[in-house]
Amino acid sequence: xxxxxxxxxVHKSFGSLEVLKGIDLVVRSGEVCCVxxxxxxxxxxxxxxxxxxxKINAGKIFVDGDLxxxxxRGGKLHEMKDSEVSRQRxxxxxxxxxxxxxxxxxxxxxxxxxxCRVKKEDKAAVRDRAVGLLDRVGLxxxxxNYPGQLSGGQQQRVAIARALAMRPKLMLFDEPTSALDPELxxxxxxxxxxxxxxxxxxxxxxxxxxFAREVGDTVVFMDGGVVVEQGPPAEIIANPKQDRTKAFLxxxx
Numbered sequence: 405x406x407x408x409x410x411x412x413x414v415h416k417s418f419g420s421l422e423v424l425k426g427i428d429l430v431v432r433s434g435e436v437c438c439v440x441x442x443x444x445x446x447x448x449x450x451x452x453x454x455x456x457x458x459k460i461n462a463g464k465i466f467v468d469g470d471l472x473x474x475x476x477r478g479g480k481l482h483e484m485k486d487s488e489v490s491r492q493r494x495x496x497x498x499x500x501x502x503x504x505x506x507x508x509x510x511x512x513x514x515x516x517x518x519x520c521r522v523k524k525e526d527k528a529a530v531r532d533r534a535v536g537l538l539d540r541v542g543l544x545x546x547x548x549n550y551p552g553q554l555s556g557g558q559q560q561r562v563a564i565a566r567a568l569a570m571r572p573k574l575m576l577f578d579e580p581t582s583a584l585d586p587e588l589x590x591x592x593x594x595x596x597x598x599x600x601x602x603x604x605x606x607x608x609x610x611x612x613x614x615f616a617r618e619v620g621d622t623v624v625f626m627d628g629g630v631v632v633e634q635g636p637p638a639e640i641i642a643n644p645k646q647d648r649t650k651a652f653l654x655x656x657x
Contacts, residue, residue, distance in 0.1 A: 497567030557588030
């Protein structure tokens with residue numbers, strides 16, 4: 405399988421605080437990579453670096469073979485123009501903890517907005533695609549509702565449909581269920597499982613160990629800004645080698 409994400413010695417600091425301390429990671433096309441770790445371990449920061457929402461201080465990140473955020477010339481990295489970064493970002497869907505839907509737009513309008521405004525796609529074609537995506541996440545009947553009329557789980561499913569409307573090659577999920585009431589978590593995870601079955605490449609920062617065990621091809625455990633351990637779920641979750649991984653899993657399982 406081809407490499408969809410390749411992170412090579414990635415460092416990221418906020419002022420004097422070093423958050424990522426040399427991340428090396430490969431996610432292959434069609435894989436689901438679940439990233440586990442305590443709060444403050446750098447998981448969400450790494451995810452934001454993958455689509456250049458955060459600029460890295462050292463190292464390189466490639467998505468589908470393309471260097472993210474920079475051109476390399478003569479052995480030096482040069483920052484891309486905003487328009488070029490925006491084009492790269494169109495290939496990468498992202499779903500956040502908070503749903504970030506436009507409250508003044510209907511569900512359907514939320515899903516249609518980016519393809520119409522950013523990609524300038526034909527409105528009728530986008531509408532058909534958006535209706536199909538809302539059906540897929542079980543919300544076709546809610547297309548004319550406003551976000552405030554939906555539960556948190558429904559809003560998060562709309563956010564997933566909105567990201568998919570851009571037809572990304574990669575989906576990033578930053579703790580997509582952590583803001584939800586427990587009884588609403590399953591409906592969002594079911595949509596993500598469906599995506600995984602269809603072969604979507606996904607990186608999922610999550611505390612849902614059951615999802616990582618069931619759906620993940622690879623589990624990455626991060627702590628203190630480094631990858632402590634990575635491998636198949638059966639290996640990392642059931643039989644971790646590192647003491648830090650064992651200590652974390654003993655608290656969450």
